[in-house]
Amino acid sequence: MQSDRPIFVIGCPRSGTTMLQLMLHSHPRIAVAPETRFLVPGYYRRFGFGDLREEANRRRLGQWIASDKDTKFKELKLDGDRFVEEVVAGPPTLGSAIGIAFRSYAERYGKARWGDKRPSYYHYVDLILRLFPDAQFVHLIRDGRDCVASLKEMPWYGKDVFHAVNNWAEAIDFGRRHARRLPADSYYELRYEDLTASPETELTTLCAFLGEEYDPAMSEPCHAAREAIPQHKIWHSNTHGEVTTARSxxxxxxxxxxxxxxxxxxxxERLTANGYELTGAPAAEKGQVxxxxxxxxKRRAARRRKDLRDRINRxxxxxxxxxxxxxxxxxxLVKA
Structure with a gap:
């Protein structure tokens, strides 16, 4: 039986996750949506929607996903009214409502399987597993120095280099944790540098993990970029060209x-553990470290507070x- 498990692409921002999204989206059975803003916010707002076993509450949830200005639902280019009715008629759970949005996106392309991409999901793997217990995670790793350099240049990244360094460190540390805790068929890592150097080889192995057959179209994601990347995201302009190692x-x-x-x-230590050579640059100033x-x-403390609130809310x-x-x-569900 062919898999219908949801796929989540994660990694430090600017690590090539959009390119990987497009590669997967180029597969004849898989559609990976552009970044949305309703999965994690919807989870934390779940109490506001009430018991979803009540039809009126499912309708309110569907309407929030489809029409709230912050959810980015419009980038899926779906019929909002039809989506709301599908949520109302669907299973009475938050994960089902969110899954129906992505399933509908896949159906737009005549595909049987859906995925979602958002780099910061590496922070929320446990949360996502609450919503989608059968999820598969694909973590793309890129040289931390390239990620830091690219983050600094992004119009949407309002933080400094010290935060950028932490972004990459956190992605690697969370990845190590996920690799230890998750089953082998749920978590997979690959490097940006290997993917761009040998796309067919890397994607064939990735497809085996996903339970799919490799398709040559996956190695030419630029064709999918024209449809799957919103035009206003000019920082993804490189995805409209051929896969290249030039940016490594x-x-x-x-x-x-x-x-x-x-x-x-x-x-x-994190760089060398992932195969990246050091230049031997002099040690940084103590004040910078x-x-x-x-x-x-500060970031750890904020996460701990949020995690504690969620444990209580559960x-x-x-x-x-x-x-x-x-x-x-x-x-x-049957086992339960």
Whole structure:
């Protein structure tokens, strides 16, 4: 039986996740949506929708997904009214409502399987598994120095280099945690540099993990970019060209010497563990390293507070949250 498990592409921002999204979207059975903003926010707002076993509450949830200005539902180019009615008629869980949106997106392309891509999902793997217990995660890793260099240049990234360094460190650390905890058929890692150097080889192995056959169209994602990438996202313009290794190592011309030192001082073990060579740059100044540590501590504390609130909230869950749409999801429902 062919798989219908949902696929989530994760990784540090600017690690090539959009390219990988398009590669997967080029598969004849898989559609991976552009980034939306309703999965994680919907989860944290779930109490506001009440018990979804009540039809009126499912309607309110569907309407929020389809019409709230912050959800980016419009980028899926779906009929909002029809979607709301499908949520009302669907299984009474939050995961089901969210899954129906992505399933509808896949149906737009005549495809049987859906995926979602958002780099920051590496923070939310446990949350996503609550919604989609059969999810498969594909973590794309890129040289941290390239990620830091690229983040600095993004019009939407309003933070400094100290936060950018932490972004990559967190993605690697969360990835290690997921690799230890998740089953082998649920979590997969690959490197951007390997993917761009040998797309067919890397994608063939990835497809085996997903339970799919490799299709040559996956190695030419530029064709999918014309439809699947919103035009206003000019920072994804490189995805409209051929897959290339030209941007690997571009940090050498984009980072200042002190930034190279900072990356290699703070990230040395993580870089070498993932196959990236160090330049031997002098150690960063103590004050700069201390600032990275200060930012890291602040970010950890914020996550701990959020996780604690969620653990408490789970004790008063208004209803089941797991999706009831795919073969495995329905199988778990029968077991329960």
């Amino acid at each position: 190592g571009s940090w050498k011309a984009r980072l200042k010497p002190w930034e190279v030192s900072l990356c290699e001082t703070v990230l040395a 201390a600032e990275v540590s200060r930012v890291a501590a 004790l008063r869950e208004p209803g089941p949250v797991a999706a009831q749409l795919t073969t495995r999801q329905l199988g778990e």
